[in-house]
Amino acid sequence: xxxxxxxxxxxxxxxxxxxxxxxxxxxxxxxxxxxxxxxxxxxxxxxxxxxxxxxxxxxxxxxxxxxxxxxxxxxxxxxxxxxxxxxxxxxxxxxxxxxxxxxxxxxxxxxxxxxxxxxxxxxxxxxxxxxxxxxxxxxxxxxxxxxxxxxxxxxxxxxxxxxxxxxxxxxxxxxxxxxxxxxxxxxxxxxxxxxxxxxxxxxxxxxxxxxxxxxxxxxxxxxxxxxxxxxxxxxxxxxxxxxxxxxxxxxxxxxxxxxxxxxxxxxxxxxxxxxxxxxxxxxxxxx
Amino acid sequence: xxxxxxxxxxxxxxxxxxxxxxxxxxxxxxxxxxxxxxxxxxxxxxxxxxxxxxxxxxxxxxxxxxxxxxxxxxxxxxxxxxxxxxxxxxxxxxxxxxxxxxxxxxxxxxxxxxxxxxxxxxxxxxxxxxxxxxxxxxxxxxxxxxxxxxxxxxxxxxxxxxxxxxxxxxxxxxxxxxxxxxxxxxxxxxxxxxxxxxxxxxxxxxxxxxxxxxxxxxxxxxxxxxxxxxxxxxxxxxxxxxxxxxxxxxxxxxxxxxxxxxxxxxxxxxx
Numbered sequence: 001x002x003x004x005x006x007x008x009x010x011x012x013x014x015x016x017x018x019x020x021x022x023x024x025x026x027x028x029x030x031x032x033x034x035x036x037x038x039x040x041x042x043x044x045x046x047x048x049x050x051x052x053x054x055x056x057x058x059x060x061x062x063x064x065x066x067x068x069x070x071x072x073x074x075x076x077x078x079x080x081x082x083x084x085x086x087x088x089x090x091x092x093x094x095x096x097x098x099x100x101x102x103x104x105x106x107x108x109x110x111x112x113x114x115x116x117x118x119x120x121x122x123x124x125x126x127x128x129x130x131x132x133x134x135x136x137x138x139x140x141x142x143x144x145x146x147x148x149x150x151x152x153x154x155x156x157x158x159x160x161x162x163x164x165x166x167x168x169x170x171x172x173x174x175x176x177x178x179x180x181x182x183x184x185x186x187x188x189x190x191x192x193x194x195x196x197x198x199x200x201x202x203x204x205x206x207x208x209x210x211x212x213x214x215x216x217x218x219x220x221x222x223x224x225x226x227x228x229x230x231x232x233x234x235x236x237x238x239x240x241x242x243x244x245x246x247x248x249x250x251x252x253x254x255x256x257x258x259x260x261x262x263x264x265x266x267x268x269x270x271x272x273x274x275x276x277x278x279x280x281x282x283x284x285x286x287x
Numbered sequence: 288x289x290x291x292x293x294x295x296x297x298x299x300x301x302x303x304x305x306x307x308x309x310x311x312x313x314x315x316x317x318x319x320x321x322x323x324x325x326x327x328x329x330x331x332x333x334x335x336x337x338x339x340x341x342x343x344x345x346x347x348x349x350x351x352x353x354x355x356x357x358x359x360x361x362x363x364x365x366x367x368x369x370x371x372x373x374x375x376x377x378x379x380x381x382x383x384x385x386x387x388x389x390x391x392x393x394x395x396x397x398x399x400x401x402x403x404x405x406x407x408x409x410x411x412x413x414x415x416x417x418x419x420x421x422x423x424x425x426x427x428x429x430x431x432x433x434x435x436x437x438x439x440x441x442x443x444x445x446x447x448x449x450x451x452x453x454x455x456x457x458x459x460x461x462x463x464x465x466x467x468x469x470x471x472x473x474x475x476x477x478x479x480x481x482x483x484x485x486x487x488x489x490x491x492x493x494x495x496x497x498x499x500x501x502x503x504x505x506x507x508x509x510x511x512x513x514x515x516x517x518x519x520x521x522x523x524x525x526x527x528x529x530x531x532x533x534x535x536x537x538x539x540x541x542x543x544x545x546x547x548x549x550x551x552x553x554x555x556x557x558x
Contacts, residue, residue: 063426087432095430101423115431117335163431 012075013038014171014203015060019069022055029055031227032069037171042197042204044214047224048258048267053207054098054175056224060205061095061173062086074170091119093171094164098179100156102148108159109135109144115166134162137199138192154185158192165196172196174206178213190216211259215239223255230255315511318436322444322511325437340442347408347443348450352457355403359458362395363387363465371474380474384466384482385489391462392494394501397451398546400458401505404451405538409513412443413534416517417527425518435518444510451506452499459498493558501549508541509534 015037022030029052037043047053058064059071062078071078074092081089102111112131116122122130135141138158143151151159157177164172177193178186190213197204208214214221215235222232230251231238241252242259250266257265295303366387374380416439419425428435463486470479516530516537552558 061430063429090430090432095427097423097427097430099423101427103424103427104419104422114433118333118431118433160427 011038013072014074015205016072017056017060017069018072020056020059020066020071021068022052022059022064022066029227030059030066033224033227033229035222035229035232037203037205039203040197040201041219042193042206042217044206044208044218044221045224046207046209046211046214046221046258048209051224052227053209053224057173057175057205057207061093062089091115091167092169093173094167094169095173096157096160096164096175096177098176100148100153100160102156102159102163104148107145107147108140108151108162111148111159112162112166115163119167130166134166135159137165137196138162154181154189157181157189161189161192161196165200165202168200170202172202172204174204174208176208176210177206178208178210183212186210186213187216193217211261223258225254225258315515318440318511318515319444319507321436322441325434325441326445336437336442339438340445343442343446344450346411347404347446348454351404351407351450351454354407355400355454355458356461358399358403359391359396359461360465360468362399363391363462363467364469365465366390366395366462367466367469367474380478381481381485383470383474383478384463384486387463387466388486388490389494391466392459392490392498394498394546394550396458396462397455397498397502397505398542400451400455400502401509401542402539404447404454404506405509405535405542408447408450409509409534409538410531412447412510412513413517413530414527416514417520417530420518420520421523421527440510440514440518443514444507447510447513448503448506451509452502455499455502459495497549497553497558501546504545504549505542508545509538512537512541 013036015035017033017035020030020033021028033052033056035043035045035056045053045056055064059066059078060073062071062073062081065079073089076085076089078086078089102108103114106114109131112134113127116127116130120127131144132141135144138161140155140158140162143155143159148156148159172193174193177189181189193204193206194217196202204217206214206217215238218235218238220232220234221238223230223238238255238259241256244256246253246256254266256262257267367383370383370386371380374383374386416425419439425435425439428438467479467482470482513534516534520526520530
């Protein structure tokens with residue numbers, strides 16, 4: 001374990017989030033987030049709905065920019081890049097969107113072919129072969145000529161993944177890969193993500209609140225709560241925390257409640273203790 | 288700048304509206320600028336982009352051909368029937384084609400075509416792009432280093448611009464034809480006999496050209512408003528519905544406003 005850590009420290013991170021602060025309309029969504037992703041690993045960012053985990057992801061891929069702090073991706077500071085620079089970088093990573101985000105006016109095959117047609121000088125025949133290879137990787141070769149509206153949610157995610165790996169990216173970002181999928185399909189997608197990481201040697205950043213999925217795929221995990229990172233650690237540490245006894249430390253217990261999906265604990269207590277009586281009295285017009 | 292009762296004062300709300308209008312128009316101008324810049328940089332150079340533009344031309348122009356023709360034929364009939372009663376006592380009924388020609392070519396051809404196209408093409412472009420925003424497709428385009436303006440706006444603006452001009456040529460013909468058929472069947476042969484001849488003596492090339500200039504501007508207005516509204520969509524299906532409605536409303540206001548400005552300019556410069 002200790003060896004692995006030293007080894008990791010020796011390597012340069014390919015994604016580095018430094019003191020990231022972001023607010024929307026006066027509400028602070030991210031309050032000083034620091035994260036690092038190392039080559040070849042899968043980092044899972046987890047947290048409850050609205051905790052800001054998707055916002056972190058959007059900063060990592062350059063669709064949002066921080067109020068203060070910065071994000072380094074593949075050695076470049078995103079704040080310093082102009083649009084062409086950002087576009088050059090975008091060719092080196094892929095994103096799987098929550099809904100798959102396929103272009104609905106194109107067939108599945110054309111969706112995968114689009115990045116190849118737009119960003120390479122390959123001839124049509126080569127592109128056709130590459131599309132078949134990418135679709136086969138995600139187990140979707142038979143759906144090449146179907147429209148996105150004709151395939152299921154799980155297939156859309158697979159197709160979105162095939163499109164994300166079209167240009168052989170170095171990093172893959174996944175936004176809630178198992179959201180809205182049944183457990184079996186969700187497990188299949190997880191398996192697919194692990195296979196791709198193994199086969200292509202890419203690094204992955206996964207945002208999710210599905211704990212089964214998170215524990216299956218993660219090398220390291222980060223727990224985000226109310227815009228703050230509570231803990232970043234290897235999966236084994238989170239497993240130990242999940243399976244261990246209550247510690248009395250509020251932060252630890254809060255993470256444990258989330259990992260176990262318990263209905264009682266610090267998270268729910270926090271929700272219930274926010275001035276309910278005052279709310280009611282105020283609504284009733286009491287002085 | 289709130290009033291005494293805590294409500295925004297008249298000045299405040301007027302200022303907010305003016306500011307809103309300025310920023311909206313500014314947004315349209317910036318979008319046009321980006322579309323022109325990208326076209327200049329070869330957004331239409333790739334075969335796929337040309338195919339996209341051609342597809343949009345079919346969608347915007349060819350599919351609306353029937354409805355534009357029908358509406359403009361009616362306009363010709365209406366003009367003939369409404370102008371006949373005041374002209375007849377003056378013994379000027381045979382001049383009806385001159386009025387139809389000038390009114391149709393200069394104004395009604397482009398304006399009515401623009402209004403039809405704002406519903407036919409503008410609304411569907413706004414709904415389409417708005418739905419793409421909601422489905423994260425725009426973000427996916429950006430994530431693949433594809434500029435949404437180059438990819439979506441340029442072909443649609445180009446197609447609407449070209450088709451608006453071409454449709455107006457056809458619209459002009461249909462207005463003239465509507466007037467001719469009415470003359471032939473309702474007003475009598477003494478009117479229809481010299482119908483085309485009289486129209487040619489009155490119509491000058493500048494009547495035709497001024498109408499087409501306006502048509503081109505209307506085409507830009509409709510497509511820019513539609514794309515802008517579509518790209519600005521927030522909040523799901525409701526946002527898409529709002530964008531669609533606003534596209535039609537703003538397009539019609541924009542078309543009539545631009546027509547007014549152009550008419551004034553043409554009047555001053557005697558064009």
